[in-house]
Amino acid sequence: MLVVFIPIDIPLGLYNEAKTLAFHSVVYGALLYIPYDKGKKNYILHFYSLFMVFSLCFVQGGVSSPIIYFFLSPIMSAYLSFGSRVGRRFAYAVLGCITLLFVLGAFDLIPFTNLDDATLNIQIFTYAIIVGVGIDVVITIGDYDALRNQAETTLREKQNEILQQEEELKQQQEEIIATQEQLIIDEKREKEQVESDKIKAENSLEAIKTSIEYASKIQLNTLPSDKVLKDYFAEYYIYFKPKDTVGGDYYYVNSFRGTTVVVLIDCFNQGMTGMLLGSVITSYLDTLQSLPDRPSELIYELHQYIRENFNYYNSINNKGSNLSIVYVEDNHIVYSGANGIGYIVKNEEVIRVQSSDRSVGVTNNDPDSIPYMDKEYQVNSDDVIVLSTDGFVNHKTKEGQVVGHEALESIVKGFYQGYKHSWKESFDEYIEEQFGKEQEDDITVLCFNLT
Template identity: 25%
Template structure:
């Protein structure tokens, strides 16, 4: 009877844990999959928008359509079609113009393929969607797979840029997580059920022992000795059982650690791929060096990916340079940095430059509005994120050397004739803030030949030293920049790196580091 009770206790506890865990896990993973698809669709939208803008800029800069098309095809070669890739259609006849698989270039899209609109849920012929030539996103169904796709027309051309991501990749990842969670719940259910059964047995034995002691008090000493011996035998059996349980648990923990190690390697590989994407979004050295003769960028992420980023653009006779420190570091910071780069590309266009509103402060105002709208920052302290970024941005007229500056917490240092001057920033971030109606201040300064400008995040002077256990500090950082400003720009970068490495020693890097120096 007692054995049946123990078995029933074991099965009941295990079954309850498994049911609760499985239902909760299924609901969480389904929600995760839906959110991941929405996020991937937004990422595809950004990719398609950036590529469409890039192609439009090439055409505006005098490149022929043939050159643009050939350059894009060359860039797409080798992309993995089973993962994410870009392609381009002719929106007038649904002909494939560019594709990672060169054999598909020049072919027309089969009429049997369908496209499920993300906003309306309507299912249409993919060919008809392309022929309409309108920006749209959704699920692109083919006989072999389903892809998350976002299509955008390239202005002034007959082309449609389409960004694709294989939805099966998402489903495989979710299924992998589901198997992992299910295994964990089964192990937890087994261990909990075993412990509950043991507790039931221990409680039962406590009452049995009391009754036995009362009965043994009436028996002779011989029976009492036998009972004591039996108790000892039972204790030995319990110790043996507990030992076996511990050995089984050790084996389970060992296997779990192996799974965690494998998952960490997979996560690390994914973050490495994210780093390549983030580095591709940063302005290449050649793009900057073609415009600025003497400069350096000391860029040292704390983790694989970074929350700090820098951005550069030249429109006619104006150089625009920004240095930013996003909320957090690692993967969260990297997401914010990618948003910042994408939004700056949207804001700073030739149309914006030609308008009367082309000032450094209005760029920060526009960036703040986009971040608040995207992250749904309403000002409600109980229901909002406080993510954003600290930033400094400059606009320099290369003909007159007149500079505009606006800063969100991060100032600008100007060294002229070995003397450093600080241009102060506004004490508010690019993001939600208590004084939400306050705009950023636009400051102007007349630069001179051989002036040196420094823009930076707080990562360098907030780093703790191994020997002192204290931060480098902003005052020392300022004096240090003033001291090395007489050196060539590339040598300054080497000195900054060497000093940072020696100061940090074996202490863990506490934050992302970014310092940009420009010599006029």
């Protein structure tokens, strides 16, 4: 707009005005095209527009100059671009500029000659000013509309983007809520399942516990009672302690045509497995129609019976069962052992009887092992016969050492001419002082003398 008025001013003889327009065109163009902050640029351009209109009015006669109409453009653009608050300030600034021009003109402080409105040139110039102001206002309004439309479009895009984000957030929230609800349902279901499994396990455990306790009662009832033992022995003491509620140790006493048979059984497996195998062996002994002549023969028959009828046991465990068998006829005894432990206490001397190192029911005994054999002894009523499973000698002391055969021998050494209560006191004292708390095997020690 400034550049357009330069060729208009020159033919009309307004050279000072043309020079001023040329100067302002250069400065305004520099301010317009130099890149810097857009917000600051708008303020600077608006204020420079005020200054430019003021300077042109000053050159062309103050308030009487038609250039004064150009003050309308910065006021409108300020209202449209910056809002009413800033636009009001620009209006006050324009009022100040016009007042200053009026004061300068009233006191003849303007060095330039006022325009003569009667001349055709001035009328043309005035018309050009009015047209220019109109065009400037139209352009300002058009720019405002374009900016407003752009702002509305941007706002709609942002609103749509926000709505889309809100919808996505809503979906995510719904998914999270659904996931949390499912997790709560799954957790509740899992908790209920755990509780149900716990109740079932407790019921099963209780049933198993009841069954084991009942099995323990059955096992104890199958062992010879005190009444039975008193019929066979003058004095006797039995230390019987299964590792679990039921165990694989059994002791058996019976009479066959004048021969008393005493058997101590140590099944390798503890618990129910050992109990079942021990029951099988004692049941076999109960079904004997006649007693083999030698205890070694009885051991061999048991060995064959288990191998032929209970092969599944051998597939589970190849260590079988250990046995000690004693035949008693008056003061004569015959001992045979399958990895058994036996002693005879005579005059405070402890004689360890020899036993085979072969277990019963094992298919892979070492061919170089000692075969089943018989050992015969003469005993009197004061002598004491001691049979033991390996649970006692293999038990750990409080110091973590194995008890061993020497300790058992030292306990029974004083049993000669003794009584059951003193035997019990000897075992109780040693166990209380020396035994460790953890039991790793069933323990049975059978001590007796003859009537």
